[in-house]
Amino acid sequence: MKRLMAAAISLVVAIAAIGFGIIWFLPSAQDAIMARVVASNVAVTTAVLDEDALHVVLCGTGSPVPDPERAQSCAIVYAGGKVFMVDSGLGGWERLARFRLPVDDLTAILLTHFHSDHISGIPDIALNSWASGRREALVLYGPPGVETVAKGFDLAYSLDDGYRIAHHGADFFVAEGADYLPIVVDVPDRHAGVTVFDEGGVKVTAFRVSHEPVDQAYGYRIDYKGRSVVFSGDTKKDENVATFARGADVLIHEALADHMVGLLEQGLDDTGDRRAKVMHDIPDYHATPVQAAEIANEAGVKLLVYTHIVPRLPNALAERVFLRGVSAIRSGGVELGYDGLYLELPAGSEKIVEHDLR
Template sequence: MRKLWIGLGAAAAVALLGLGGAWLFRERLAEATMRQAYKQILASDPLAQLPDGLHVGLCGSGAPMADPGRAGPCVVVLAGKDLFVVDSGSGSTRNLLIMNLPPPRLQAAFITHYHSDHIGDLGELMLQHWAGGAAKAPLPIYGPQGLDQVVQGFETAYTLDRGYRIAHHGESVVPPSGFGGAPHPFTADPNGPDVLVLEKPGLKVWAFPVQHHPVEGAVGYRFDYKGRSVVISGDTGPSERLVRAAKGVDLLVHEGLAPNLVAVQREVAMEGGRSNYAHIFHDILSYHTAPEVAAREAKEAGAREVLFYHIIPPLPTRALEGPFLGRSRAIFGGPIKVGHDGDFASLPAGSKEIRWSNRLNLFKF
């Protein structure tokens, strides 16, 4: 019996030593894993493994209301090797970095309108484009009239920071000429044709007016690349122009506000004496689109798939996605997704396939 206890004690000691060794080794293992992850993240061409085609991701699927799982509205579009973003909501630039879609690779940014939740990260986006890649020219930015004022405002706010970074890193790392943005304002006349705002080999980007009164000049965008297409609604109420712009589109990325769930917010706000919030919850119904209405528009346009973003209200659990969508799936009849940050659709050129993944998982190790 004594030998048995000695044996058990020795085995326990060995096990404890093994656990202790593993515990001590965990830091080295974590460092090695981090190195491998950064080899992928900091690769010379982090987009090399993506097939030629159109790729669309959500760098922000949220709206002005606080949502811990969603950054402000931002859609990233990769056409071949050309990288673009539509809008720059709060927190979206960090998501771009985590999704391994580097801001220094941006060819241009497109803004739908100038509500704060769509431009809140524009200063950070311009900074990352500049400092992350030694840009020698400002980031081209396209948007409705008023864009010059917005870009200049962010540049003014970042003027001191600009000086600090040049003094610290030197002009070869942060060339003074690359700071900020180069605005390209345009007008999308509600009574005129859609506006071709950018054209490159194989790629056309169109802007079209949408309904977001009292915001004047709000637009959505359509990207066409080698036979694949995506339409991004921006903020809009029901819009015939959007239906026209989305004819035959592969993927419609559409904002969504669920009136039934916002009604709950308003009721609770009134019960709590939060009259200002109750008033806002009432007002926002008039210039956004209910998912079921968006589903009818997508069906009329002949869109192949629908992805909802700019989610109102926040959905802290996936169990609320059913009440958010209502009868949308039955109305549209095709694939519909409630968007989450990092969602990424790949539309290879020369096919009709849409492959889904989530690029926020790239940084997990």
Template sequence: MIDITLLGTGSPMIDPNRAGPSTLVKAGDSVFLVDCGRGVLMRAAAAGVGAANITALLLTHLHSDHITDLSDVITTRWVTTFVPTPLPIIGPPGTRAVVDATLAALAPDISYRIHHHADITEPPSVQVYEYTDGQVWDDAGVRITAAPTDHRPVEPTLGFRVEHDGASVVLAGDTVPCAGLDELAKGANALVHTVIRADLVQQMPLQRIRDILDYHSSVEQAAATAARAGVGTLVLTHYVPPLVPGQEDQWRAQAATEFSGPVEIGDDLLRVSVGN
């Protein structure tokens, strides 16, 4: 079994009921945090997962809403736990520079804590790995593969496929339909895909909001990707505009025009299990 928990289903558009983009994937004894938008650790705590429980952090790309709480993940793991191993952070090229800049911004805080606490003698320990595609993880029965997606002009961007004990889950991140994601998602038990309601976004007054149509998949496009790849379940997240309670059937109906399988649409902390 692989358990998927939508920690944050929001977007850069503030929604008091939805944290920023982040998904938790539990495979065997391993727990992977995919992206770390605003409020991620609060939602993880509600799901029963603390910073010490995170096996690795996977970043699909470096847009601000997907890495807002990177400093919180690093700092909380360092200050409040006794994890002896570095936190692996896996992402596209540019990830190391972002992590280094985050640690530099935290330099005063790091200094304060080292000088105050006798049992904190070293700064936070992380290990950054940058990929554009290929296998990025193989440990404890879990294999993770990355593939390029298309979120231009944001590039490079990644999707991830997590496999364990015959089950597979794909995290698309932000992307328009592309061959890389089609191949990555082929035959997966579930595809977690960020989506926008193109019909609603087109009506928004700000051009900068309408611009997101250029590099995000609509509900229908995400569903068509799921259909082409032959996935078992489509899990929608990162709703733009914010999903209004009671309108779930509208989003599901749009997906159903392209994909005949189960479609999961829900609030933060929605849990979906796949596999035997």
């Protein structure tokens, strides 16, 4: 019996060694494996286009604080053949590419405000949506000042655009696709929203939030066939968010745990790090997780999702501390957002189907 077992093991080892040798030394075998890997990695996730639903994917739930698990502010919404990004922070495109989400028919980017972590990824989205087939100028909706942002990126990347057209040809990189089309959204009355887009059953509404000294910072509500998602943008606790999120299915609200940031401030101050002042200043224009839960309750939303997470949450203990006090305010319908959270809201239904694209 022992001899039989030893012989069987030897045979398995020999077969494995032969297989390894074929893969390691035979180029055609290597290429065949690589071709299969490439095919699986370049396939586009079409579910966000096929179903009649409001599809929401978080592609950046972080902040300016470096976080290997979270890109800077970024979300993408697919509905009724339209594709809207809400902010475009650094790393957002990398996440979209990893999740294999289509961007060739990007309708527009909705910018909440112009802090760097909300706009730093625009050039990556511009280039890759252009390479994927976008043939018209990239539309940027945003508060007054969006023209300056568009002009800046246009100038900074004008040489790069020219190189790519020259290399790949004007039939592939259509010149108009390199342009930006900034559209100023002015919301003069903080108690009245402004319709930004209303076409094909998709309605986008902008509303004012409180992020001073940012003069005009916006949140956005997107409605499609009776389903709705609201993005708070960066804001301290603001009743305006509750007003415009009233009756919505999902509220995606920023959150900063002030008690955790206070510990960071103390630690930095103890070591003489000047960034302690930043930690001291930032809580006054962000909402805490508990405050966001209060807003969600007031609005009557089914699901509250936290994003723009401050500070970093490297483990389960940190997540627990971040959410401290939330369950006393809101017993259910709370999700700590993460890059790759995909919410599917089917038309004609009340269901919220969660998927993990990671």
